[in-house]
Amino acid sequence: MWRWFPGSYSGVYGRRAAAAIISLPGDCMGTSATQRFHDKVVLITGASSGIGEELALQLARAGARLALAARRTERLEQLQRKIRDSGAIEPLIMTCDVTSDEGPAGAVAEIVAHWGRLDIVFANAGFGVVGSFAKLTLADYRRQFETNVFGVLRTLQAALPQISRSHGQMVILGSVAGWTASPGASPYAMSKFAIRALANSITPELALLGVRVTLISPGFVESNIRRVDNQGKLHADAAEPIPRWLVMSRRRAVRYMLRAVARGKREVIITRHGKLFVWLERFAPWVLRIAARQLAASRGGYRTEPGTG
Numbered sequence: 001m002w003r004w005f006p007g008s009y010s011g012v013y014g015r016r017a018a019a020a021i022i023s024l025p026g027d028c029m030g031t032s033a034t035q036r037f038h039d040k041v042v043l044i045t046g047a048s049s050g051i052g053e054e055l056a057l058q059l060a061r062a063g064a065r066l067a068l069a070a071r072r073t074e075r076l077e078q079l080q081r082k083i084r085d086s087g088a089i090e091p092l093i094m095t096c097d098v099t100s101d102e103g104p105a106g107a108v109a110e111i112v113a114h115w116g117r118l119d120i121v122f123a124n125a126g127f128g129v130v131g132s133f134a135k136l137t138l139a140d141y142r143r144q145f146e147t148n149v150f151g152v153l154r155t156l157q158a159a160l161p162q163i164s165r166s167h168g169q170m171v172i173l174g175s176v177a178g179w180t181a182s183p184g185a186s187p188y189a190m191s192k193f194a195i196r197a198l199a200n201s202i203t204p205e206l207a208l209l210g211v212r213v214t215l216i217s218p219g220f221v222e223s224n225i226r227r228v229d230n231q232g233k234l235h236a237d238a239a240e241p242i243p244r245w246l247v248m249s250r251r252r253a254v255r256y257m258l259r260a261v262a263r264g265k266r267e268v269i270i271t272r273h274g275k276l277f278v279w280l281e282r283f284a285p286w287v288l289r290i291a292a293r294q295l296a297a298s299r300g301g302y303r304t305e306p307g308t309g
């Protein structure tokens with residue numbers, strides 16, 4: 001049923017090929033992984049910055065036919081130029097707000113008109129609403145869910161008819177915050193818990209249609225997410241609040257992500273600290289509860305909203 005990743009773990013090359021992919025150095029997507037994206041039609045939401053932008057650059061290098069969606073068209077135009085000038089296939093760009101029903105549906109219609117099909121979708125667009133529960137309003141939670149949860153749902157539902165026709169793959173950008181909820185970030189954590197639940201629920205359902213689902217749960221990765229405020233406004237000059245040594249470069253993080261996607265993994269946790277947090281949540285949650293109490297009492301959360309102090 002699963003046709004176009006023959007080297008995936010259960011594919012015809014079997015365990016030895018999978019082991020070869022696993023043993024590749026961390027900074028390398030790997031030739032076999034690269035080959036699996038060649039000529040595939042790929043939609044990336046939130047392609048104008050951070051992880052989405054890096055996904056576009058690495059997938060373009062791997063020979064994918066890209067459809068890049070976001071609200072900031074000028075950023076997409078720059079990225080389109082960069083990819084075209086590199087000699088890769090020119091991507092299709094589209095202005096698309098995932099909070100509008102017409103956004104993802106229109107994007108998929110445009111892709112089909114242009115490329116004739118859709119093989120992989122990355123539901124990547126997202127941002128973070130942070131702050132203490134006592135200060136946040138219902139509107140803050142709704143705004144967070146409208147992008148991070150309903151935006152993902154709109155994207156996947158719009159893509160499903162095409163992805164099931166091509167026996168393709170849906171990739172959802174979750175977070176380690178979808179495993180372990182820290183104080184001062186309840187809207188974001190709730191949204192990522194919700195989409196992890198979505199991924200777990202739909203994975204076996206969509207397998208019946210020949211569609212794979214991969215959930216990517218990153219820890220801290222270099223991007224602009226911590227420079228965007230609770231209204232979704234970018235504060236480009238804001239400092240990265242997370243210590244540098246804890247933030248994985250987006251190039252490296254995206255290579256890990258694409259390797260996992262190429263292998264058709266159900267979920268991948270990115271970054272060492274991310275893996276540690278997930279392990280603690282599963283096997284020693286009391287450690288995280290103590291740390292959370294201390295964090296809440298000292299700073300309120302691991303970061304504050306940019307532009308507020």
Ligand SMILES: NC(=O)c1ccc[n+]([C@@H]2O[C@H](COP(=O)([O-])OP(=O)(O)OC[C@H]3O[C@@H](n4cnc5c(N)ncnc54)[C@H](OP(=O)(O)O)[C@@H]3O)[C@@H](O)[C@H]2O)c1
Nearest residue numbers: 046048049050051071072097098125126220221223224225
């Ligand atoms: N970086 C991390 O440490 C980290 C960790 C865990 C999970 N993640 C997840 O990774 C994903 C990508 O985030 P990032 O870190 O790359 O952040 P980023 O640099 O701020 O990029 C976010 C992207 O989402 C797009 N976006 C936001 N709202 C949108 C909307 N309503 N409609 C369409 N596009 C929208 C933005 O484009 P426009 O503003 O142009 O629309 C931008 O391209 C998110 O889902 C995030 O939760 C990131």
